[in-house]
Amino acid sequence: MLGVGIIKGLAETGRNFIGSYFDRDRLVTVEYPEQRVPLRENFRQFPFLVHDGQDAAIGLRCVACQICEKECPPQCIYIEKSKDKKPDHLGKPQFFPAVFNIDISVCMSCQICVEVCPFDAIKMDQDFELSTADRFGGLLLGKTQLARPNTHFQRIHPREAAEIDTRRADERQKAEAKAKADAEAKAKAAAAAAAGTAAATTTAAVDAAKPVGARPAPTTVPGPASARALPGAGAGTVPAAPSEPGGQV
Amino acid sequence: MTPWFLLFGGLVVVGALGAMALRNPVHCGLSLVVTFVGLAGTYLDLGADFLGLAQILVYVGAVAILLVFVMLLTRTGRGESPEVRPGGWWWGGLVAALVAVGLVGALASVSGWKPRSEPMTFPTVRDLGVALMTDFVLPLQLVGVVLTAAMIGAAILALPERRGGRVGRTPKGEEPEQ
Amino acid sequence: MAANVDQIFVHLMQMMVDRVPDAVAPWVRAAVGVGAVLGLFGLLFGLTTVCERKGIARMQNRLGPNRVGPFGFLQFAADGIKSLTKEDVVPRSADRVVHYLAPLALLTPVVLTFLVLPFGRNMVLMHVDTGLLFFFAAGASTELAVFMAGWSSRNKYSLLGAMRAIAQMISYELPFILSTVGVVMIAGTLSTVGIVESQAARPGEWLARWNLFTPWGLAAFLLFLIAAFAEANRSPFDLPEGESEIVAGYFIEYSGFKFALFFMAEYLGMFASSGMAVTLFLGGWTAPVAALDWIPSWLWFFGKLLALIALFIWVRGTTPRLRMDQLMDFAWKFMLPLALLILPVVAVWHYLGGGWRGWLFCTPVLAAAYVLLGRALVGRRRIQRRVYRYAGEGVAS
Ligand code: SF4
Ligand code: SF4
Secondary structure (H helix, E strand, C coil), rough: CCCCCHHHHHHHHHHHHHHHCCCHHHHHCCCCCCCCCCCCCCCCCCEEEECCCCCCHHHHHCCCCCCHHHCCCCCCCCECCCCCCECCCCCCCCCCEEEEEECCCCCCCHHHHHHHHHCCCCCCCCEEEEEEEEEEEEHHEEEHHHHHHHHHHHHHCHHHHHHHHHHHHHHHHHHHHHHHHHHHHHHCCHHHHHHHHHHHHHHHHHHHHHCCCCCCCCCCCCCCHHHHHHHHHHHHCCHHCCCHHCCCC | CCCHHHHHHHHHHHHHHHHHCCCCCCHHHHHHHHHHHHHHHHHCCCCCCCHHHHHHHHHHHHHHHHHHHHHHHHHCCCCCCCCCCCCHHHHHHHHHHHHHHHHHHHHHHCCCCCCCCCCCCCCHHHHHHHHHHHHCCHHHHHHHHHHHHHHHHHHHCCCCHHHCCCEEECCCCCCCCC | HHHHHHHHEEEEEHHHHHHHHHHHHHHHHHHHHHHHHHHHHHHHHHHHHHHHHHHHHCCCCCCCCCCCCHHHHHHHHHHHHHHHHHHCCCCCCHHHHHHHHHCCCCCCHHHHHHHHHHCCCCECCCCCCCHHHHHHHHHHHHHHHHHHHHHHHCCCHHHHHHHHHHHHHHHHHHHHHHHHHHHHHHHHCHHHHHHHHCCCCCCCCCCCCCCCHHHHHHHHHHHHHHHHHHHHHCCCCCCHHHHHHHHHHCCCCCCHHHHHHHHHHHHHHHHHHHHHHHHCCCCCCCCCEEHHCCCCCCHHHHHHHHHHHHHHHHHHHHHHCHHHHHHHHHHHHHHHHHHHHHHHHHHHHHHHCCCHEEEHHHHHHHHHHHHHHHHHHHHCCCCCCCCCCCCCCCCCC
């Protein structure tokens, strides 16, 4: 009959109205600045530059190869290569960016720069509270604003960071072993063949480790955060862990 | 000549002038509304509450709306109002003069151009109602019949036209659109 | 003591008027009265917007505004400051004069309607014989303001919104006015004060004679309320400002303070309609039972007013928007016949002298009309499950 639907509807909204004062579970609102929803690991906003250690000037991983600058679809990256070189984490002398700007008012968060960087130097940040009164200068981030320590990366993307850290540690070990072997080879020219076999086996080991993904590396990952946020990834059940886009490099 | 009369009389005159002289027809219509309001104010000032309020209810609330609607619906494009034919002025002036003479004559025959000696008594709504239901019941009924006829006519005009010239109910088996 | 509290505002006004010379006394009385009403209902407007937002939020299991002031109750002040300081944008091709006048032409009649509402015993600003007619005359002139706003903006959406609004207001004005005629017939007067007094309990009676307590009064009250929803352009009749189709309707081209004026006129119109519903059907400032007469009359009036406003908010939080043809069908095929039927029913009630014989006759007639008209309205269209051609179950995958 006419009017019954209205009464039913009124009863429903009335129940909601009263219920919302007694049943906290009904209210799903997160009061944003005070309360926050934990961000998903895959969430990404704008890129940042990773540096090892505490000093960005020394530890910046970027070698100013400018691949990302060329690949960036809206061309919001601007890089000037340095004149001199500084040693990278393997001790090899490399260029570094004298100027590295990203205009985040242009950036579309496509992550292509991250995909193409061969040095794991640029990654996606999760900082989204970037509003500023100056829409030109305030959104043009320079090298110092972009640089953030590796610990930050480990915090926001623990799974990917663990994998990268493992690989880089292996690379360094390999480089150290190679350096040592070279030194030994220089010292004992007669044992050159034996040193070569050793290097080959190390390479094989590294290759085997690579596709597995987030192998736990207790020695190199100083991240309690990674262990906490990823119970599944840390327990050694690596092959069974679901492969996430953020975990692939 | 109270200040209120001057105010409302001024509204009537200004509104009427605007309705004549303004170029945009919608402005003319709105200006006519000012006249209606001024007239209603004059009625109220004279103590005819019912008449004044009915004036607003009917003229401002209904007739003015009808007026502007008609203007919007009949006008094509944004053009100005068409040129008034010079010959039309004569007819208009003649009709206006006749109406004015008639009104003044009627007034003169009623009051004889002398100020009232006895004090005014204001009829209340109750008096009006009683008069309508007793002395004027036949005119009231006639008006009612005319209005009802008009309403039925409007309803018939609005009915959907059917094939075969039949007007009226939806034929059996033909469901109206969902 | 109770009588003193009851008449406290009347005494205050009298004291104030006594202090000034006789020549300006009526002006002072008018100015103070209008100032008080404007201030009071302005404040009520602000608080209602907050309560409405909070209430509807709760109906949808949200929190609602809770930042400005205690529990967010100063939100309206923030909104007011915002709209006052915003830029006033007028479209280049708008008709400037009409565009400027429209909000004023809308707000003025709405404010005028408050003049004839009796807020308490001896508390009415303009005691006239034709109070009810005054109310409807003022209400009817808002339509023109809506047209002015919609037309002068030179915007398709605003013109469409104005057309919708006017069509709706004219359609619902008939049941709006007709539903009150029964009350006038019983009370024998158009004066709002007289109508309220006719509903007070006679000496020796325990129950007041509110019109709501009669079968035709209940029906007329519901019709009046529904028409008031439509006149106030509130959900479920908010087609004139249907955001999903015509953005904001006739005030789409208004910004800043003028927009606030439209908003305010809409709410004040809602208050006025609620106040008139209280006056006509809920006994105005009278108590429902004689035993509660000691509560000040203005408390009764405002209590009932707030209850009706809460109902307005509740319905807005519940109903979806009607379609245009449903809207018109409802006005012309359901409300108008019912409102017309109420008139003879009231006449019969009057000649039976109320009582059980009145109930015996009126209730079945009105109930039957309600059911039949309701059937006729919804019966023709069978409500069935919607079948989608390219989605849902039943479609071969
Ligand atoms: S961020 Fe990576 S890709 Fe870009 S210049 Fe530096 S090293 Fe090259
Ligand atoms: S995320 Fe995409 S748009 Fe942004 S800097 Fe990297 S490549 Fe350019």
